Amino acid sequence: MNEDASAERADSAAADDTDALDPSRAAAIMAEAREKALRELRARYPLVFATWGLVLMIGYGAIWLSVLGQHPYTGPAPLSLLALTLLLAAGAVTTVIIVGRALTGIGGGPAAQRRVHYLALTAGVVGVFALEGALAHAGASNSLLGVYGAVAPMLVTGVVYTASPALWQDWSTRALGAWLVVVAASSAYAGPVGVWGLAGLLAGVGFLAAAVVRRGRDRA
Amino acid sequence: MSDDDLDPVIHAPARLRIVVTLSTLAPDEDLSFTRLQELIGLTAGNLITHLRKLEDAGYVTTVRSGRGVTARTGVSLTSSGRSALEHYSSVLRQLLDGATEPPG
Numbered sequence: 426m427n428e429d430a431s432a433e434r435a436d437s438a439a440a441d442d443t444d445a446l447d448p449s450r451a452a453a454i455m456a457e458a459r460e461k462a463l464r465e466l467r468a469r470y471p472l473v474f475a476t477w478g479l480v481l482m483i484g485y486g487a488i489w490l491s492v493l494g495q496h497p498y499t500g501p502a503p504l505s506l507l508a509l510t511l512l513l514a515a516g517a518v519t520t521v522i523i524v525g526r527a528l529t530g531i532g533g534g535p536a537a538q539r540r541v542h543y544l545a546l547t548a549g550v551v552g553v554f555a556l557e558g559a560l561a562h563a564g565a566s567n568s569l570l571g572v573y574g575a576v577a578p579m580l581v582t583g584v585v586y587t588a589s590p591a592l593w594q595d596w597s598t599r600a601l602g603a604w605l606v607v608v609a610a611s612s613a614y615a616g617p618v619g620v621w622g623l624a625g626l627l628a629g630v631g632f633l634a635a636a637v638v639r640r641g642r643d644r645a
Numbered sequence: 646m647s648d649d650d651l652d653p654v655i656h657a658p659a660r661l662r663i664v665v666t667l668s669t670l671a672p673d674e675d676l677s678f679t680r681l682q683e684l685i686g687l688t689a690g691n692l693i694t695h696l697r698k699l700e701d702a703g704y705v706t707t708v709r710s711g712r713g714v715t716a717r718t719g720v721s722l723t724s725s726g727r728s729a730l731e732h733y734s735s736v737l738r739q740l741l742d743g744a745t746e747p748p749g
Contacts, residue, residue: 446656448648448740454658455734458665465684466669466676530680532719534673 468527471640473520474601478632480516484509485575485625489618498568498617535591542591549581571617575624580609597642601635604628648740654702655733659687659695664704664730667722675708675719696720704729 446454491505492498501509524543528536557574565573586592586602605628612624648656655664662685670676676684682692699705704726708719722730 446658446661448651448737448744450658451651451656451661451737452741454661455665455737458662459669462666462669462684530677530683531670532675532677532717533671533721535671536674 466527466531467643468524470598471636471643473523474632474636474639476519477516478629478636480512480629481625481632482629484512485621485629488575489621489625492571492618492621495618498571500567500571501621538589538591542585542589545589546582546585549585550578553577553581568617572613572620575617575620576609576613579605579624579628583607583609597635597638601631604631650736651740652729652733652736654698654704655729657695659685659691660699663692663695663699664722664726667705667720668727668730670721672724672727675721678707678718678720681720699726702726702729 487505487508488501491502492500528539557570557577560573561570583602583605587599587606588602592598592602608624608627608631612620612627615623655661663681666681666684667676678689678692682689685692687695696705696707700707704723706721706723708721709716710719711717
């Protein structure tokens with residue numbers, strides 16, 4: 426009890442904080458506190474976007490190389506599918522670590538909106554893969570499954586990015602969402618082989634461009 | 646203008662760090678006591694004392710929610726806290742500008 430009381434007194438004494446604080450030191454403290462808060466509390470979206478850009482270009486590229494020249498289309502090689510799965514998992518883990526760390530401890534309306542945004546994105550992508558399984562089970566052709574598998578996750582991601590209230594004022598991410606919708610819808614016309622190369626390249630470039638724009642904005 | 650024009654509630658290293666840190670959040674957001682403590686690097690007792698001073702001035706609000714393991718204390722800057730920080734920054738800039746101006 427006595428120890429508690431003296432600890433409290435020590436805290437209170439330290440907390441009085443009455444040392445003279447000159448203006449230049451105050452300005453330095455402000456700059457340092459602001460820089461630290463922004464570094465810790467703001468998710469490094471440029472890194473997240475760059476990761477997804479590389480995941481799509483390399484993962485979709487690997488699938489494209491494995492199906493290139495198939496007539497008729499029979500589907501990607503197991504090794505390239507495994508590579509894409511591992512890359513997607515790495516992208517998801519990177520996103521969860523970066524965004525989760527930054528959002529820890531933040532509450533209130535905008536933070537809740539961001540959590541709903543990520544839940545919607547996760548549910549949408551999981552639903553897309555579940556539907557792909559159902560289509561295969563119902564006897565859908567390899568060609569249809571190829572096109573669907575390449576563009577459906579992209580379409581869902583694009584729609585969530587474009588419509589999410591959490592990103593209402595984030596025009597660069599909304600533009601990326603619109604770009605993903607356009608890429609998904611148009612590259613599907615390239616057929617089950619071409620779609621992997623085209624969608625992977627265009628969506629990957631979109632994510633990398635968004636990373637550059639976002640980095641510039643965060644530094645401003 | 647002198648140092649005395651700086652708001653004494655904010656013009657203390659720990660409270661200045663608290664207010665600046667909270668000002669980086671969106672107006673509707675708050676920060677948990679635990680995360681704030683981690684960012685500022687104060688003991689819980691010190692942080693409580695400083696928050697009480699800021700709360701008494703109407704610059705921050707603390708809201709408790711949940712129970713047991715889900716208990717959370719959210720700390721946020723009020724609109725008057727934001728205005729006070731803006732005013733403080735403006736006075737500070739004038740003092741610093743005055744200090745660098747050559748004597749006329």
